[in-house]
Amino acid sequence: MEIAEAEKLAADLRRQIAYHNRKYYIEDSPEIEDYEYDGLYRKLESIEAEFPQLVTPDSPTQRVGGAALAKFSPVTHTVQMESLHDSFSEQELADFDRRVRAAAGSAEYIVEPKFDGLSVSLEYRDGVLSRGSTRGDGFVGEDITDNIRTIRTVPKKLKRPLPFIEVRGEVYMSHESFARLSEKQELEGEKPFKNPRNAAAGSLRQKDSKITASRKLDIFVFNIQQITGADINYHDEALDFLRGLGFTVSPFYKKCRTIGEAIEEVRRIGEMRGSLGYSIDGAVIKVNSFAQRTALGSTAKFPKWAEAFKYPPEEKSTVLKSIEINVGRTGVLTPTGVFSPVTLAGTTVSRATLHNEDFIKEKDIRIGDTVVLRKAGEIIPEVVSVVSHAEGSKPYKMPDVCPSCGAKVMREAGEAATRCTNAECPAQLLRHLIHFCSRDAMDIDGLGPAVLRRLTDAGFVKSPADLYSLTA
Ligand SMILES: [Zn+2]
Structure with a gap:
């Protein structure tokens, strides 16, 4: 590649990455998949490696990403909340091991899942939760203490009143909570979040902590950032210690004596990653000994004692057996593909949404097709x-x-959705009832969405008129 061409390409990639950073970090509404983003990022990295003179100080490769929002007060992290370097192949994991052993002699590793949520810091003084903050750019985050307090798996008081401890964890939304939230948002005419991670991020940055509380978030704590009053020397020891204080730590992690064993565990996590009930976006290999971690240190961007592994998206071909049409509560007809079952990321998949007429037309999807x-x-x-x-x-x-x-x-015209035009359509009954009872319409007290749902599910109410003949 000529330098002029490289310069143009790099500028274009930086523009794209900045745009998607904003969508991801600020608006909690990404437009592309993580691996597509990683692809852009890696391309820019490789151009900058070939032409170092093209590296600009504001290049996304030179920053950690995730600027703090203006709506919360800033929190300066005493200990930087670093991000990890990503590997996409087992070869890169072996290279990581070689670098570690070259610097530290031999090393023992802990392999654990990499939770896909929002990274936060929790501080406790005399065993009492005193502050919670987001990671932000790793140096400065946002004070979200009130919202953190609403998370049921965040202990407000530790089992042991240590003078001071700061821990790092990942706030996430379980698949079950996400499904419930999406259903509720759809019923109330709101746009559902794209995935559980965005839902967790969006819920955690609410100005009104009552909304955060209603979202049923959870946390896994995975690191001690600072501590006084205890002496801990190994990562597995730290995880046990954290559990003893009342924190929820990773439900599984494995100590490995060789990189071969560690890679084996990374593979095992990959095979079960779709069946966990919460999202993970990879696995992490960490050096177990804190003394070795200190000796290894960090690069400008990443610790040298840990390496993340990102699983490639899994693809399989199968046959489309039929297309089912479901009418949603908003009257929208949604086509769902029914496939010969295949195993993807540890779960059996036999159905996938085909979104709408345009999606089907664009890909020319037909019954009987072999699809990926x-x-x-x-x-x-x-x-x-x-x-x-x-x-x-x-x-x-x-x-x-x-x-x-x-x-x-x-x-x-101009809409992708096909809709049922019947105002009395039974599929839309619940939504009509919710609207009917709302303040904008009849202002009927005590008949919220949850109650109405129970009434329609039980078949007690088939039209708004039935509401007046209900007997307690
Ligand atoms: Zn209908």
């Missing part, structure tokens, strides 16, 4: 592409009538 399914860090599988059509197949056509009530469906 993918499961990335997300919990929801997706159709990547069509490999081949079955013989004699025809382009798919959305139904003309609502499968729930038989009324005509329509698609507004």
Whole structure:
């Protein structure tokens, strides 16, 4: 590559990365998958490695990312909250081991899952929670103490009144809480979060901590940042100690004597990563001895004693057996593909959303097709592409009538969704009732979404009129 071309490409990549950083860190609403982002980042890194004169001080490769938001007061971290270097191949893990052994002689490793949420710091004085903050850019984060207090797995008081301890953990939303939140948001006409990580980040940065409390967040604590009143020398010792204080630590981790053993464990975590009930975005290999960690130190950006491994998105081909149409509570017809079951990231996948008519048309998805399914860090599988059509197949056509009530469906110009036009459509009953009872309409007290849902599920209410004939 010529330098002029490289310069143009680097500038373009920086623009793209800055845009996606903003979407990810500030707006909690990313537009691309993590591995796509990693691809852009790595491309920029390789150009800068080839042409070091092109490195600019504001290049995203020179910063840690995640600027603090203005709505919370800043917290300067006494101990930097570093991010880890990512590996994408086992070869890179072996290289990491070689560097560690060259500097430290021999090393023992701890392998643990890398939780996919929002990194926070918790400080306790005399055993009482005194402050919680986000990681921010690693140096300065946001004070979110009030919101942190609402998380049920964050102890407000430790089992032992240490003079001072600061720990680091990952706040996350379980898949169960995420599913419940998405359903609720959809019912109330809000846009659901793209994935549990964004939901966790968005929930943690609420100005109103009551909203945070309603979101059912959790935490895994994985590191001691600072401590007085105890002497701890190994990472596994630290995890046991943290558990003893009342923290929730990783449900599993393994001590490994060789990198071969560690890689074996990384593979094992990868095979079960889709079935954990919470999202992980990789595994981490850490040097166990704190004395060795101190000796190894850090580069400008990363500690030299730990290495993250990112799993590639898993893809498999399978056959599309049928397309089911479901009518949502907002009247939108959503096509779902039903596939011959395949195993992806440790879970059996036989269904994936086909989103809408445009998605199907764009990929020319037909019943009987052989398609590629993918499961990335997300919990929801997706159709990547069509490999081949079955013989004699025809382009798919959305139904003309609502499968729930038989009324005509329509698609507004400029909208991707196909909707049922019937105001009395039973599939939309609950949403109509919620609106009917809301302050904007009839202002009926005591009939919130949860109660209405129970009434419709039990079949007690089939129309708004039924609400008036209910007897207690
Ligand atoms: Zn209908």
